Amino acid sequence: MARDRNADLDYRGPVRRVLIAVLLLCLTAIFLVWRIDSPRVERFRAAFIDRVVPSFDWALAPVTQVAGMIDSFQSYTRIYQQNQELRRELQQMKAWKEAAVQLEQQNAKLLAQNQVQLDPKLTSVSGVVLADSGSPFRRSVLLNVGARDGIVDGWATMDGLGLVGRISGVGQSTARVLLLTDSSSRIPVTIQPSGQKAMLVGDNSAAPPLEFIEAPKQVRPGDPIISSGDGGVFPAGILVGHVAQSTDNRLRAVLAADYERLDFLRVLRSHPSERINEAGALIPPATPPRPDTTPQLAYPASASDG
Amino acid sequence: MVDPRTATRIGYRALYVGLVALVLFYRLLPLSALPAPWPLPGFILVQMPQWLMPDQWPGADMLLCLTVVWVVRRPDFIPAFIVVPIFLMDDLLAMRPPGLWAAIVLMGTEFLRARETATRDLPFLGEWMMASVVIAAMTLAYRFFLAVFMIPQVSLSATLLCMVATIAAYPFLAYALQVAFGLRRAATGEVDALGHRL
Numbered sequence: 053m054a055r056d057r058n059a060d061l062d063y064r065g066p067v068r069r070v071l072i073a074v075l076l077l078c079l080t081a082i083f084l085v086w087r088i089d090s091p092r093v094e095r096f097r098a099a100f101i102d103r104v105v106p107s108f109d110w111a112l113a114p115v116t117q118v119a120g121m122i123d124s125f126q127s128y129t130r131i132y133q134q135n136q137e138l139r140r141e142l143q144q145m146k147a148w149k150e151a152a153v154q155l156e157q158q159n160a161k162l163l164a165q166n167q168v169q170l171d172p173k174l175t176s177v178s179g180v181v182l183a184d185s186g187s188p189f190r191r192s193v194l195l196n197v198g199a200r201d202g203i204v205d206g207w208a209t210m211d212g213l214g215l216v217g218r219i220s221g222v223g224q225s226t227a228r229v230l231l232l233t234d235s236s237s238r239i240p241v242t243i244q245p246s247g248q249k250a251m252l253v254g255d256n257s258a259a260p261p262l263e264f265i266e267a268p269k270q271v272r273p274g275d276p277i278i279s280s281g282d283g284g285v286f287p288a289g290i291l292v293g294h295v296a297q298s299t300d301n302r303l304r305a306v307l308a309a310d311y312e313r314l315d316f317l318r319v320l321r322s323h324p325s326e327r328i329n330e331a332g333a334l335i336p337p338a339t340p341p342r343p344d345t346t347p348q349l350a351y352p353a354s355a356s357d358g
Numbered sequence: 359m360v361d362p363r364t365a366t367r368i369g370y371r372a373l374y375v376g377l378v379a380l381v382l383f384y385r386l387l388p389l390s391a392l393p394a395p396w397p398l399p400g401f402i403l404v405q406m407p408q409w410l411m412p413d414q415w416p417g418a419d420m421l422l423c424l425t426v427v428w429v430v431r432r433p434d435f436i437p438a439f440i441v442v443p444i445f446l447m448d449d450l451l452a453m454r455p456p457g458l459w460a461a462i463v464l465m466g467t468e469f470l471r472a473r474e475t476a477t478r479d480l481p482f483l484g485e486w487m488m489a490s491v492v493i494a495a496m497t498l499a500y501r502f503f504l505a506v507f508m509i510p511q512v513s514l515s516a517t518l519l520c521m522v523a524t525i526a527a528y529p530f531l532a533y534a535l536q537v538a539f540g541l542r543r544a545a546t547g548e549v550d551a552l553g554h555r556l
Contacts, residue, residue: 071438075439075464082457083455101450112387116387185453188520236510256393256516311390311391
């Protein structure tokens with residue numbers, strides 16, 4: 053504020069300066085509160101987004117539709133090639149389907165013979181993607197299901213093809229999905245044929261790198277990656293993608309989920325399975341037999357409680 | 359009746375809020391969850407070094423650019439009590455630590471606002487340089503505070519790319535706003551239709 057426009061309003065300069073300082077202090081206070089008590093402020097953020105974003109919904113949905121239509125229209129130019137490709141893929145898929153049906157039957161027979169107890173089936177809640185993260189440095193989407201639908205922080209989310217991310221932040225009617233590509237996403241995975249464990253570490257790029265692989269030589273590009281369920285956060289055995297090697301010789305994951313078009317997502321209800329925390333111990337009887345006579349104990353002096 | 363000067367001011371403030379709403383709205387559109395590709399032809403992308411992350415283009419921070427253009431050109435059309443809630447809301451929506459970026463933007467805009475009258479004679483290049491320096495200082499200050507408070511942050515190259523893109527977008531945005539809405543700098547000693555000094 054260098055100069056007043058109205059000479060009769062001289063007091064405006066200093067008052068304004070004080071107001072700006074107060075505003076600055078308020079903002080700093082908000083930031084410090086966030087730094088000190090982050091969960092509470094994050095809950096407030098979820099509630100805020102829960103209120104604001106769905107009110108945009110009437111406009112977000114048609115614009116997204118139109119953008120999708122324009123995108124599809126551009127792809128009409130290569131529709132013939134696409135058609136050929138799809139036919140070829142369909143042929144392969146038919147063969148695969150046949151193989152899958154046979155394997156399923158075989159699997160069912162073997163399981164029946166062995167009397168294997170399977171994991172409880174995962175059930176899911178489906179939601180529609182409402183909005184994007186709104187920042188070039190964050191990879192997350194907002195779903196239109198929330199605490200109202202029983203969504204809990206940490207549940208896995210997938211589209212039809214593979215794992216997309218996990219729930220991080222639940223509002224009353226919205227939930228935020230932190231995508232696997234976000235730079236704060238860490239997922240324990242297993243690389244399939246070799247069984248190597250690794251961490252899928254999001255780094256804001258389209259193909260997140262795999263880290264902490266014990267024997268990288270056993271991993272080949274093209275190997276499928278599935279979630280390992282270590283740490284008890286994620287259900288095991290969900291397809292994540294496959295391994296690829298980038299030009300800097302790092303192993304990265306090409307994600308199976310179609311990140312170009314995240315429309316409908318399924319949130320998997322994870323039921324916490326029983327945890328085995330100890331290596332093993334003697335199993336005593338439920339109530340230990342009380343000694344009949346105290347004087348037979350080794351330390352009669354301290355046996356005042358017997 | 360509202361006097362025309364107040365009407366103009368309210369009109370431009372409403373215009374700013376409308377443009378901000380448009381930018382936020384565009385950002386929220388769930389078009390693709392992948393990082394945006396570089397807006398460059400393929401043969402250049404192949405030549406680009408790895409540290410520039412050819413598959414990732416953070417883009418310009420249009421909200422910041424818009425605010426800086428507005429405050430450099432006509433600070434009386436964009437008071438602090440409009441800037442702060444907008445950036446606080448953006449902090450909340452964009453999953454940033456709430457308050458920090460808003461406070462830095464407030465300081466940056468106040469710095470520019472205080473120098474508006476003194477720098478009216480500057481040619482456009484000077485105006486752009488001043489805006490660039492302020493944008494760079496704000497970005498670096500933000501990174502500095504995140505580092506001090508030990509908050510995980512994105513890589514330096516991505517932040518710098520975003521900063522450079524924002525600075526590069528400034529002339530285009532300034533020109534577009536001047537052509538479309540008549541948002542230009544006041545000349546020294548310029549008066550409006552009723553003879554008030556701007």
